[in-house]
Amino acid sequence: MYLxxxxxxxxxxxxxxxxxxFWPFFLxxxxxxxxxxxxxxxxxxxxxxxxxxxxxxARSRLFRERxxxxxxxxxxxxxxxxxxxxxSLDRQTYRHLEIIIVDDGSDDETPAICRQLERRxxxxxxxxxxxRGGKASAANTALRYCRGRFVVHLDADSSxxxxxxxxILIPFYLHHDVGAVGGDIRVDNLTDSMATRMQxxxxxKAITTGRTVSSMLGILRIVAGAYGAFRRDVLERxxxxxxxxxxxxxxxxxxxxxxxxxxxxxxxxxxxNVPDSxxxxxxxxxxxxxxxxxxxxxxxxxxxxxxxxxxxxxxIASFENIFFSILLNIKWWVYLAQMLVFHPxxxxxxxxxxxVLYFTVNVVQFAIAVTAFRSSLRxxxxxxxxxxxxVPLYIGVYLRLVRTLAQLMELLHKxxxxxxWNPWKVSSxxxxxxx
Amino acid sequence: xxxxxxxxxxxxPLELTSRTLAExxxxxxxxxxxxxxxxxxxxxxxxxxxxxxxxxLRRHPDPDIYLKPVLLRCQQPPPAELAQACDGSWAGSPxxxxxxxxxxxxxxxxxxxxxxxxxxxxxxxxxxxxxxxxCRGGPLSPLPTARHRQGHVYPxxxxxxxxxxxxxxxxxxxxxxxxxxQGELHTTAYECAHCGCAFLNFTENCPQCAxxxxxxxxxxxHFRCGYTAELxxxxxxxxxxxxxxxxxxxxxxxxxxxxxxxxxxxxxxxDFQEPTIRTTCYDCGHxxxxxxxxxxxxxxxMVTALGQNAAALxxxxxxxxxxxxxxxxxxxDAFQMFLKVExxxxxxxxxxxxxxxxxxxxxxxxxxxxxxxxxxxxxxELAEAMTQxxxxxxxxxxxxxxxxxxxxxxxxxxxxxxAAARLDEGVGELxxxxxxxxxxxxxxxxxxxxxxxxxxxxxxxxx
Numbered sequence: 001m002y003l004x005x006x007x008x009x010x011x012x013x014x015x016x017x018x019x020x021x022f023w024p025f026f027l028x029x030x031x032x033x034x035x036x037x038x039x040x041x042x043x044x045x046x047x048x049x050x051x052x053x054x055x056x057x058a059r060s061r062l063f064r065e066r067x068x069x070x071x072x073x074x075x076x077x078x079x080x081x082x083x084x085x086x087x088s089l090d091r092q093t094y095r096h097l098e099i100i101i102v103d104d105g106s107d108d109e110t111p112a113i114c115r116q117l118e119r120r121x122x123x124x125x126x127x128x129x130x131x132r133g134g135k136a137s138a139a140n141t142a143l144r145y146c147r148g149r150f151v152v153h154l155d156a157d158s159s160x161x162x163x164x165x166x167x168i169l170i171p172f173y174l175h176h177d178v179g180a181v182g183g184d185i186r187v188d189n190l191t192d193s194m195a196t197r198m199q200x201x202x203x204x205k206a207i208t209t210g211r212t213v214s215s216m217l218g219i220l221r222i223v224a225g226a227y228g229a230f231r232r233d234v235l236e237r238x239x240x241x242x243x244x245x246x247x248x249x250x251x252x253x254x255x256x257x258x259x260x261x262x263x264x265x266x267x268x269x270x271x272x273n274v275p276d277s278x279x280x281x282x283x284x285x286x287x288x289x290x291x292x293x294x295x296x297x298x299x300x301x302x303x304x305x306x307x308x309x310x311x312x313x314x315x316i317a318s319f320e321n322i323f324f325s326i327l328l329n330i331k332w333w334v335y336l337a338q339m340l341v342f343h344p345x346x347x348x349x350x351x352x353x354x355x356v357l358y359f360t361v362n363v364v365q366f367a368i369a370v371t372a373f374r375s376s377l378r379x380x381x382x383x384x385x386x387x388x389x390x391v392p393l394y395i396g397v398y399l400r401l402v403r404t405l406a407q408l409m410e411l412l413h414k415x416x417x418x419x420x421w422n423p424w425k426v427s428s429x430x431x432x433x434x435x
Numbered sequence: 436x437x438x439x440x441x442x443x444x445x446x447x448p449l450e451l452t453s454r455t456l457a458e459x460x461x462x463x464x465x466x467x468x469x470x471x472x473x474x475x476x477x478x479x480x481x482x483x484x485x486x487x488x489x490x491x492l493r494r495h496p497d498p499d500i501y502l503k504p505v506l507l508r509c510q511q512p513p514p515a516e517l518a519q520a521c522d523g524s525w526a527g528s529p530x531x532x533x534x535x536x537x538x539x540x541x542x543x544x545x546x547x548x549x550x551x552x553x554x555x556x557x558x559x560x561x562x563x564x565x566x567x568x569x570c571r572g573g574p575l576s577p578l579p580t581a582r583h584r585q586g587h588v589y590p591x592x593x594x595x596x597x598x599x600x601x602x603x604x605x606x607x608x609x610x611x612x613x614x615x616x617q618g619e620l621h622t623t624a625y626e627c628a629h630c631g632c633a634f635l636n637f638t639e640n641c642p643q644c645a646x647x648x649x650x651x652x653x654x655x656x657h658f659r660c661g662y663t664a665e666l667x668x669x670x671x672x673x674x675x676x677x678x679x680x681x682x683x684x685x686x687x688x689x690x691x692x693x694x695x696x697x698x699x700x701x702x703x704x705x706d707f708q709e710p711t712i713r714t715t716c717y718d719c720g721h722x723x724x725x726x727x728x729x730x731x732x733x734x735x736x737m738v739t740a741l742g743q744n745a746a747a748l749x750x751x752x753x754x755x756x757x758x759x760x761x762x763x764x765x766x767x768d769a770f771q772m773f774l775k776v777e778x779x780x781x782x783x784x785x786x787x788x789x790x791x792x793x794x795x796x797x798x799x800x801x802x803x804x805x806x807x808x809x810x811x812x813x814x815x816e817l818a819e820a821m822t823q824x825x826x827x828x829x830x831x832x833x834x835x836x837x838x839x840x841x842x843x844x845x846x847x848x849x850x851x852x853x854a855a856a857r858l859d860e861g862v863g864e865l866x867x868x869x870x871x872x873x874x875x876x877x878x879x880x881x882x883x884x885x886x887x888x889x890x891x892x893x894x895x896x897x898x
Contacts, residue, residue, distance in 0.1 A: 105694070115709075127708060129654070129694035136661030137694070141654065144664055145697075145706055239679030243661045429658040429690060 002348075009349050021343075021350055024335050025357050028328055033210075034361045040213040041372045051174075058173035059166070066096050069165065070148030070232065074102040074138030078156030079110030086122040088159040094166040098124040101156070102142045105132025134422040135225075136247050140240035146232055153248075154270070155226040159188065161269040161376070168229045168268035179234045179260030180252060181268070182220065183227035184208050188271035190380055195281050197387045198394040199274045201366065204381065208266050209369045215264035219317035221296075222249045223262060227270035234260065243430050245421050246291025253300045256314050269376050282402050289325075289406035290416040296322055297411075299435065329403055332396075358392040448474040448506060448540070450529060453484030456491065464492075464500050474504040474540040476529070477521070479513050486517055493594035496556025501563065501595065502547045502570050504540045506532075519578065519590035522571075546570040551748050561606045561803050562749070563595050565615055568738050569746035575736045577621055584718055586624050586633030587733045597804070601631060605807025607736060612811055615742030618734030625728040627716035634717040637725070639698070639710035646702035649710060653693040657684060665697060754802070754814050755833065761818035762831050762839075770832035774842060774889040782885035790851030792841040793896050794821070794858065795877040805870055813869050820861035824854050838897065842883070851880040 019026060048055075071089060073082070082101055089097060101123055103110050114126040127141055139153065150169060154160075164183065171181045185207050187200040207224075214220040223230070225248035238254050241247045252262055275281040296318055303311075303318040339347055363385075370382055409415045417431035429435075449472035456463060463469060475492060479485040485507075495501045507513045507524035518524055522543070523536045547570055557563050568575055577587040589603055596602040610616045626633050638647050652665040655675070662679035669675040675684035675691070684691045698707050712725050738746065758764060765773070777789055796817075802810050821839070825831060831841040843851050859878040866876060881896045883889070 125707075127695065127697075129656075131656075131692050131694040133656040133658075133663070133692060133694050134661065137656045137663050140661055140663040141656075141694075144654075239660065239662055241661055243659070247661075425688070425692075426658045426661075433659060435659070 006349055006352065010353065021339075021346070022354065022357060024328075024331055025354065025361075028324075028331070029358070030361060032324065034364055037209055037213050037365060037368055040216050041209070041368055044212065044216055045372055054174060055170060058170045061173050062094075062166070062169055067149040068147055069094070069097050069150045069152055069169065069229075070100055070142075070146035071097050071152045071154060071165075072100045072102065072139065072142035072146065073154045073156045074104055074135060074142055075156045076104040076132060076138075077106045077108045077110055079103075079106065079108060079113035081157040082110075082114055082117060082123070084159060085154070085156055086117060089165075090122075091162050092160065092165045093163045094169065097165065098146070098148060100125045100127070100142045100145060102126075102138040103128045104134065104138035105129055132423050134243065134426050136241040136243050137426075139247075143232075143235055143240045149232055150229055151232050151235055152229045153225060153227070155272055158226055158270050158272045160227075160271075164227075164268045164270060168227075168265050171263040171265055172229070172231065175261055175263070177259070177261050178263050179231055179255040179258060180223045180262050181229045182211060182215075182223035182262070182264045183229070183268040183270045184211075184264070184266045184376070185224050185226050186269055186271050186381065187274050189273045189276060190384070192276040194387075194390070195278045196274055196276050197384060198390065199281065200381065201362075201384050201387060201391050202395065202399075203274075204369050204373075204377075204384070205362075205365050208373055209365065211264040212266045212372075214317075215262070217316075218261070218313045219320055220262045220264050221252055221256070221317040221321050223252045223264075224248055226272050227268070229268075230255075234258065243422060243426055243435060244291065245287050245416060245419055246295045249291065250295045250299065253295070253303065253314075253318070256311075256317065257300075257303070259311065266373055267376055278398065285399065285402045286406045286409075287416070287419060287421060289403045290410040290419070292321070292325060293407050293410040294414075294416045297326070325403070326407055329400065329407065332400060333404070354396075355392050358396060359389060362388050362391045446471045446473060447530075448472055448476045448532060450476040450478065450508070451488060451492075452478065452482040453488040453491075454482070456488060464495060464497075470499050472503070473537070473544055474506050474522070476506050476508050477517075478508050479517055480509045480511060486514075486520075489517065489520060490594045494597075496558055498547055498550050498552065498557055498566060501557070502543070502550075502566060504543045506536060506540070516582070516590060520594050521591075542572075543570050546572075549747055553749065559803065560596055560602060561609050562746075564592055564603065564606050565610055565738065565742060566746045567592065567595060568616065568736065569743055572738075574619075577733050577735065581634075584630075584632045584634065585626070587622075599804055601807070602804045605805065605810075606803055607734075608808035609803045609810055610742070611734075611736070612808055613745075615739060615745045616736045617739050618732070618736050620732055621735045622733045624731050624733055625714075625725070626731050627714075627719060627721055628723055628727060628729055629721035630716060630719040632716050632718035633731075635714045635728070636717060638713050638715065640713050641698075641700035641703060641705055642707055642709070642711045643705040644700060644703040645711070645713075646700055648701040650699045650701060651696060652699070653696045655684070656692045656694050657682070658690055658692070663694075666693075754810075757811070757814040757818055758821075758833060758839070761815070762821060762825070765830050765832045767832050767834060770830060770840070770842070771890065771893070773830055774883075774893065777842060777844065778883060778885050778887075778889045781883065787845050788847040789883040790843045790846045790848055791881045791883055791892070791896055792824075792843055792851055792855055792858070793877070793879040793881075794839040794841075794862070795879075796837045796839075796862075797877075802870070809869070813865065816865055817862060820858065820865060823861065824858045834897065840893065840896070848880060848882040851882075855880045 073085060086099065089099060101114050103114065103126070111128050114123065117123045118126040125145060127145065129138065129141060143151065150172065152165065152168065168181050168183050172178050185203055187196055187203055189196050190200045211220055228248065234255060238251065241251050244250065256262060275284050300318060303314045339350055366385060366388060370377060414431065417427050419427065449469055477485045477488060482488065489505055492505060493501050504522040507518060507521050508529065509524060510526050513524055523539060525533050525536060550566060557566065571591070575589055578590055579586060580588050585601060585604060592603045607616065611618050624633050625635060627635060639649055640647055641649060652667055654663060655666050655669050656663045657677045659682055660677060660680040662677055664678065668678055669684060676682070677684060687693065695708065698710050713722055714725055714728060715722050781787060781789060802813065806813055825841060828844045829841055831839060833839050843854065855878045863876055866872065879896060881892065884892065
């Protein structure tokens with residue numbers, strides 16, 4: 001009975017009804033996240049094939065010059081991951097590396113583990129900060145002692161594909177004005193739980209596909225802290241990282257303001273461990289979504305203002321992120337309110353249809369990603385297709401709730417300054433100075 | 436020679452100078468006057484050789500001399516080392532010895548009276564030290580000093596010993612091993628692994644090039660902007676200013692921190708947090724890592740009850756105790772009897788030959804002084820070397836500490852000579868490895884002639 005009614009309703013929908021009932025999907029999500037991806041990747045794939053010669057030339061130049069690359073991994077209590085990280089870097093095709101680990105006030109075995117690795121020559125330098133200063137401070141400490149022309153910032157619990165360092169450096173040799181290159185973050189602990197599987201799908205959509213598209217459009221606004229490469233002279237010119245959270249997005253915008261290009265390299269693959277429960281995931285996303293408000297709407301609001309330093313691409317990068325992540329997030333609540341107020345009786349029909357629509361585009365997006373990036377995806381990445389039916393609920397309901405709450409709390413109460421991700425003494429200064 | 440004013444019932448202390456001792460020599464110390472005096476008195480203000488004179492007194496073999504209290508009479512404070520080595524001092528005229536000092540001298544004299552005397556006096560350093568400590572009573576504490584290479588001395592004991600480095604410490608170790616003194620930890624000291632010197636130069640070195648030209652600076656983390664660099668990068672005149680955000684830094688812990696520090700090598704420009712620590716001995720120049728340095732316990736010593744007895748009656752030689760246990764020594768009288776029986780047996784049956792083997796080891800005391808606590812191990816090895824030569828049918832005795840005679844039954848002179856050669860080689864190698872010399876070692880063999888008098892034969896062998 002219900003199914004019949006549903007099918008009848010679908011059959012009765014005309015173009016006007018479709019727009020009225022499903023305008024968020026057709027007007028925004030389908031256009032921005034599916035059609036645009038199709039168009040851009042449609043240009044990306046043959047373009048990459050055509051660019052192979054240039055890529056090869058860039059690679060040859062890279063290996064001919066063989067610049068020193070400083071790989072830095074600042075963190076607290078990450079000692080147990082460092083041996084595996086050192087192994088991963090040992091297996092890289094690009095070998096001219098110096099590994100610098102900074103211990104941000106660890107209270108476990110990290111110093112002992114890392115000193116031993118240093119003595120054995122597995123890492124070049126281990127710096128222990130007795131007093132915790134936060135991620136930015138630890139990263140800046142590492143930057144102070146880097147000798148490489150390029151700096152690769154990694155999370156300590158990451159592992160890289162064998163050619164990842166080489167891949168992330170090549171864009172610097174393809175274009176003279178690249179300031180930073182983002183690596184492709186994939187989920188390592190895919191099979192731990194439903195939460196990790198959902199994140200696996202999300203990363204493929206949002207990072208592998210989404211950031212490649214943004215990069216091609218010249219509006220990429222973030223180089224992930226988990227894996228990104230920077231020109232050392234650019235970092236030094238900026239004085240390193242600023243206090244976070246969201247310091248990866250923050251430094252990316254600062255590099256954009258210098259007029260330099262930000263590139264995403266989907267073939268520079270990095271595997272990382274993600275939260276394995278929805279509770280832990282919520283805490284992570286609270287932090288990320290709050291930082292988006294703090295940095296993009298407050299600290300870097302100048303990107304939106306006309307002025308001497310105005311740059312169209314920077315404006316679009318910032319505006320697009322604010323518009324889609326914050327303003328259009330509100331649209332869903334408006335849409336829900338609209339349906340509840342004006343057509344409450346239709347909700348039982350509208351919601352399943354919305355689900356089917358979003359599920360369909362998820363399938364299309366996933367297929368696009370697998371097609372475009374097949375060479376770097378593992379079998380178990382592709383096997384995530386089995387979990388696509390849950391993705392609309394994950395992204396459309398769970399993440400949306402978390403994001404809405406985070407953004408409201410940050411807009412109204414600036415709660416990011418109380419985040420224990422930074423030491424309180426650092427956060428209190430940042431709050432006092434409105435940083 | 437001057438005399439002090441005498442107390443009514445007690446002879447007066449004998450005032451000595453190095454000049455009078457030089458003029459009168461041993462006669463002065465052997466005289467009744469010297470023997471009866473309750474103390475010797477030195478006057479360092481009038482005698483520049485007082486320290487040497489003290490050594491002469493303390494190295495005399497006669498307990499009545501070397502154990503006698505030595506006092507200083509001086510108006511000015513005496514030299515510190517001399518004062519610590521003596522039993523007291525006063526700043527008055529010769530006849531005005533304070534009552535307290537008189538009592539000290541009296542107590543020491545009473546202790547000396549009860550001591551057993553050996554012919555020739557006390558020659559071994561361990562016994563001399565023990566008797567000295569027993570007569571003085573009280574704990575013997577070490578004194579840190581820069582004048583001696585081992586860093587700590589026992590001032591009152593130093594004059595008793597020769598100039599051999601570490602003689603006193605090694606002898607005290609032997610005494611502690613034998614439980615006649617008890618040590619209590621006073622402090623510890625690192626010493627050179629090569630020569631035992633306590634004076635070590637600790638340097639911080641670059642882990643990369645071992646250079647010592649290092650600079651050291653704190654790292655500063657500015658809370659506001661996260662910028663981290665050496666303190667020097669923040670200095671702008673008298674103030675600290677962040678190079679990144681141009682803000683002044685005011686209070687540590689409020690707007691900045693110093694999370695760690697860094698060393699910089701000016702030779703190879705390497706930056707690091709943990710320099711390599713090396714030690715260099717001031718005496719021999721030997722380099723080593725601190726973790727490889729031997730650590731010596733510096734102790735306070737007290738004479739035990741066993742030690743009091745040993746001081747009074749004589750210290751049983753550690754060497755002899757090891758030999759007796761390992762070699763199953765036969766008493767001298769019994770050995771002589773067995774010798775007669777063996778000679779008679781050979782004379783009657785005329786079918787076999789036996790030999791005598793002599794092992795003489797001079798300077799056993801030197802072993803204590805040179806080896807200290809290790810002397811025990813060396814003695815065990817010596818005994819082992821001798822047991823390798825001897826068979827169950829052989830008999831061995833000790834005439835004294837350093838003289839051993841063995842009866843090798845059914846062994847002709849050639850065989851005995853071979854055994855002697857092996858013994859000579861084994862013991863010689865042991866002495867060479869531990870002492871650097873084989874001087875003082877004598878091995879001899881003689882055929883047990885049944886026609887000769889066994890006693891005369893034995894005596895001829897020992898002579």
